[in-house]
Amino acid sequence: MLNRNRFKKLVQYKKQEDDGPDDLGGKQAQQNTLFPKGRSYKVYWRHIVIWLCFWLMLINYYERMVVKRVIKRCNWNRWENWPQGAQPHRIGLFADPQIMDTYAYPNNTWITYHLTKIVVDNYHRRNWKFVQYYLDPDTNIFLGDLFDGGRDANDKDWMDEYRRFNTLFPKIPSKKTIMSIPGNHDIGFGDDIKEDARKRFTAYYGESNNYLDIANHTIILLDTMSLSDHKNPKIKSIAQTFMDEFAQSYHPLPRILLSHVPLWRDPNQLPCRGPGRESKKPFPIERGKQYQTVIDGYITPEVLGKIQPEVIFCGDDHDYCHITQTYDVNGVVKTAEEYTVKSCAMNMGVRRPAIQLLSLNNPDATGPALDKGTWQTEMCYLPDPMLPVFLYSFFGFLTAMWFLYMHYFPVSFNKNIASRMGKATTETISSLPLPVSSSHGHGLLRTRYHVDEKPNYPFKNFLVNFAIMTLSVFSIFFYFLTVI
Structure with missing residues (x-):
């Protein structure tokens, strides 16, 4: 038989539950209240903190751990095959970054453009820093199309993009970084080349037709787009004169040709080799x-005959391609391996962006006549750009559903979720001779994760909690986007 004091406590407890779970524990209600007493808003900090922990782990995994793992798969020692003790010179080739701007996407809404630009810029900045840290190439070379709308931009907009490009791909003081090869998005192509755009590009990035001796190899930079200009002899003559003078001078070292636009080929006779190409066409x-x-078919033999490269690297197509070019020099048939380098950007129509790694080892300064392999190359995939975007979107949807469920179906939420999330703070009175239940049909159990089952303003409560959650997630993203 129940004594009077115990029955009184039971009646008080029953009354407290009927009035709502907030009255069960004054301390709990006080902890969950964002504003002073009397306001209609309530913040469930425990739920917010739990979800923030999940978000932090997810973002850290895809913005740091995955990037590190993917980049380290390209470690030079994994694929280089040099004699023991060799000290090769290592080069990273970056094709078609094409940082996006309003000139290339004039029809996008303001919010769509800026959100996309933030995501794409982060992909560039993050990958560049991880490549420089974990692969540590001795030289970095860009193969053109630095900007997306560079040829159409006015001077003010172009300078803004120039500064932005330098923040995405900052030069490393101890390394050589070459950005002087223009793309058709930088200056135009052939008869449509814009002379002012070309002058501006070369003024800031350097001469587009040049050669350098690096690691006992001669690397030739050739502006094949200007070479394809049939209307303006002034533009064409710059590349033509450089090529003629190079052919007449003495260059005994193995030659590597770098250009933006690939050389002509018959795709039926010279199909792309290797598994790296995504397109099946x-x-x-x-x-x-x-x-x-x-470039035009009649220009290609001239370029090959005068430059006489052993290997060619170009961009423009955005996808990978490997073929073998054949050319004739004074009756002697020679070959050159040509690689079209994948775009390193996530918005260029390829699912897996990549860079090309080039390793040079010619310690004896031998020339190509000895038929000695002095270079090796490997495609290096960059992290999958779309998987994190999909997972972030899906996780955002789950977060929104959780808070909607919590605020609009609190009874079901408490019964199915909150009651399983932690240790009960109220003990069940199991010694009673008669069953006792709450007005909501569940036992006298409450955890720290229970929510108010009779909220006065569920929509306002949802907005406050979800707004705090969203701002906190954006803060995490902001940290990862700005701090590496």
Whole structure:
């Protein structure tokens, strides 16, 4: 038989539960209240903190751990095959970053453009820093199309993009970084080249036709787009004169040609080799406004005959391609391996962006006549750009559903979720002779994760909690986007 004091306590407890779970524990209600007593808003900090921990782990995993793991797979020692004790010179080739701007995407809404730019810029900045830290190439070379709308930009906008590009790809003081190869998005192509855009590009990035002796190799930078200009002899003559003078001078070292637009080929006779190409279609032979997928067929033999490269690297197509070019020099048939380097940008139509790694080892300064392999190359995949975006979106949806469920179906939430999330703070009175239940049909159990089952303003409560959650997640993203 129940004594009077115990029955009185039971009645008081029953009354407290009928009035709502907030009255069960004054301390708990006080902890969950964002504003002073009398306000209608309540913040469930425990739920927010739990979700923030999940978000922090997810973002750290894809913005740091995955990037590190993917980049380290390209470690030079994994694929280089040099004699023991060799000290090769290592080069990273970056094709078609094409940092996005309003000139290339004029129809995008303001919010769409800026959100996309933030995501794409973060992909560039993060990958560049991880490549420099974990792969540590001795030289970095860009293969053109630095900007997306560089050829159309006025001077003020171009300078803004120039400064932005330098923040995404800052030069490393101890390394050589070459950015002087222009792309058709930088200056135009052929007859449509904009002379002012070309002068501006070379003024800030250096001469687009040049050669350098690096690690006992001669690396030739050739502006094949200007070479394709048939209307303006002034523009064409710059590349033509450079090529003629190079052919007449003495260059005994193995030669590597770098250009933006690939050389001409018959895709039916010279299909792309290797598993690196995503497209199943033959290499496109097309031309249009301000672009051409290959240089003209009559220019290609001249370039090969005068430069006489052993290997060629170019960009423009955005996808990978490997072919073997054959050319004739004074009756002697020679070959050159040509690699079209994948774009390093996430918005260029390829699912897996990549860079190309080039390793040079020619300690004896031998020339190509000895038929001695002095270079090796490997494609290095960058992290999957779309998987994190998908998972962030999906996780954001789950977060929103959790808070909607919590605020609009609190009874069900408490019964199915909150009651399983922690240790009960109220003990069940199991010694009673008669069953005692709450007005909501569940036992006298309450955890620290229970929510108010009779909220006065569920929509306002949801907005406050979800707004705090969203701002906190954005703060985490901001940290990872700005601090590496």
